[in-house]
Amino acid sequence: MSKFWSDIVHKLTPYVPGEQPKLANLVKLNTNENPYGPSPKVIEALKAEAADSLRLYPDPNSDALKAAIAHAYHLNPNQVFVGNGSDEVLAHVFQALLKHDKPLLFPDITYSFYPVYCGLYGIEFHTIPLAEDFSINVDDYNRPNGGIIFPNPNAPTGMPLALAQIEKLLQRNPESVVVIDEAYVDFGTESAVGLINQYPNLLVTHTLSKARSLAGLRVGYAMGSPKLIEALIRVKDSFNSYPIDRFASAGAIAAIQDTEYFDKTCKQVVATRNALVNELNKLEFDVLPSGANFIFAKHGAWDGAELAGKLRERGIIVRHFKSPSRIAPYLRITIGTEAQSKVLIDALSEIL
C-alpha cells in the first residue's frame, strides 16, 4: 500500500501465470507450450529481422500481419486486430467491449485471467457454474448480460463445445458481444471463425503461443465484425501505438503462412494426446475429453497437489489449481513429445 498508488491498484489481485522455471532439463508440462519449435520458415524470417532496420519503428497498424491473418481465415483486414499476445488482446477486449451496465458472464471454472481483467477495468461479472460433467451448458447463459466470454475448448478442462451451441448463444444474445477465446482451438476443436460474417456480435480470439509454437514471441489476434475491431483499435491507439515489434510481425506472418508445418505439428500433438490418455486410463486416471494440447486428469486415490509434488521431485512440472475445490483433485498436463509422455507415464507408474 502507498499514498502514491491510484485507488485501483489497492484493489487488484493480479493473475499468476504458470511457473517459468529457470532450471534446465525439466519435463515442462505446465504452461501448454508446444513441444515442437516454430517452423523453419519462421526462424529464417526472424533471423532476417536482426538488422539495422531495428532502429526504425514498426508499422503501428501491423497491416502486413493483419493481411496475412485475414487471408488465412477468409476475412477482410478490417475484421482483424493484433496484439502483444492474446492476453493483451483480451485486456483490450474487456475494456473496449465488455464493460456495460449488465454483468459480464463467464464460467466459474475457466481462464483465471478473466476476473483479473474485470478487476482492472471495474467490470461487474457473474460466473455461471459448469455442468456436473464440467461442460458448458449454453442454456445457463439465458439471463440479462453485458457480454459473454469463454474459451473453446475451455481451460483448464480442455473440453470443447460444439459449434451449434455457440451459434445458439449468438442468436439469443444479439445485443451482447460473445467472445470465444480459441487459444487451443487448433488441437481438435471446431472454430467459430466461420460464423463471423453472420454474427456482428461475435469476436474470436487466437494466439500464436500454442499451435504456432511462438509463446516466446507474444502475438495474439482477434477476429470479428469491423465495428468490434474498431473499438479495439481505438483503445490500442490510446494505450500503445506500436505493440507489435519487428520480430513479432515477421515471425507471425511466416507462421500463419506455413500451413503445412502447422498441420503436421498439430496432428502430432493430437496423436500424442490420444496415446497419453490411453496410458493414463490404464493407470486408472479419469481424463476429461480434450480438444486442446493439454488434458485435465485426476486419480481417485491421490490428491492433486500431492501428485504434482511427487512429479516435481522427478523433474516433471504439471499445473495444479487449488481452487475451486471441484478441480483441486485434477492435474492439467500439457501434451509434450512422445518421449516426454513416456517419462511421465514411467514416473506415474512408479508413484502410484
Added chain:
Amino acid sequence: MSKFWSDIVHKLTPYVPGEQPKLANLVKLNTNENPYGPSPKVIEALKAEAADSLRLYPDPNSDALKAAIAHAYHLNPNQVFVGNGSDEVLAHVFQALLKHDKPLLFPDITYSFYPVYCGLYGIEFHTIPLAEDFSINVDDYNRPNGGIIFPNPNAPTGMPLALAQIEKLLQRNPESVVVIDEAYVDFGTESAVGLINQYPNLLVTHTLSKARSLAGLRVGYAMGSPKLIEALIRVKDSFNSYPIDRFASAGAIAAIQDTEYFDKTCKQVVATRNALVNELNKLEFDVLPSGANFIFAKHGAWDGAELAGKLRERGIIVRHFKSPSRIAPYLRITIGTEAQSKVLIDALSEIL
C-alpha cells in the same frame, strides 16, 4: 459508434503517431529514430534468439533485463519496471500512479500522448502553459495536484530543464508522484536517475527506441522507489503476464551493456545536431536550444505546414504539429546522419 462498445470507447481521441511511410528512399526525419543501427552485439544477441526456444514463454518478470538495467544505473532490480516500449510503461504509470482526486499537471505543449492516457483512464488533468521562451517554469506547478509529468528534454521542443529545477519540484510535492519522461535524455540532458534514492515520489522513464537505436524492438523502462515499481507490476500482472518477448529481452540486455557503442553514437548525433543548428541559423531559422536528438525550428518567412510540404516533395519527411497555434510555425526535425543533414540543408536552400 456501436451498441457493443463500452462507454469509454465512444469518448476516446486516440494518439496519432508520426507517419511510418512504406516508401523506401525517403529522408525520414519525422519520428526521432536514431540514424545509426543498433550495436553489432545487439544484432548478434538477437540472431541467437531465432531458435526452437521460441516455443517457450519468456520470463514473465523479465528478471535478467531488470538486473541489467539496475546494474547500469546503480539501482536495485526492485527499482526497475520494464514494458513493451515506454508508451506501454507510461500507460501503466498513468493508470497505476497518476489517477487521484486532484488533477494531474503537465505542460500545455508536450508529448501529445499524455491527454490521451488521461482519456483512457478517466484522469482529470490541468495543463500548465510553457513560458514565453518555451521553457518549463517549475514555479508554475505550485498548485494542488495528483501528480506531475513532463519529458526532459521536453517534446516537441527538445528543451532541457536543469536538474536543480526538478529537485525543487520533488521537494515541493512530497505527496505527489513526479514522473520525468527521459525518452531523449541521452543526447545531452542531465538525468534525474541519481535522485531516485533520495525521493520516493520520483519516477523516471526511459526508452530503447532513441539512443539505443531499437525503436523496432519495443522496450521501455521506469525507475523509481520500490513502492512505485510495485504499483506498476500489479497493474502489468493484471493486464499481460508476458509483455517482453524473447527478442526484446535479449536485444535490450545487449544494448544496455554495450556502453561503448552507445556513447559513440550518442556523441555523433549530438555533433551532427550542433552542426545542423549552425547551418539552419545561417538560413535564418530560429532553433530552440535542444538536449534531444531532434530540434524544433521555425523560419520567420514560412508557414510550418507549407515548409513541411515542400520538403516532402523532395522526399524529406519532418514532423509538423498544427496545434496549439504557438507551435504551428515550427518543424520538428530528427537528427539524422551528416549526409542527411546535407540533403536537408540543400533542399532548404533551394526552397527558401
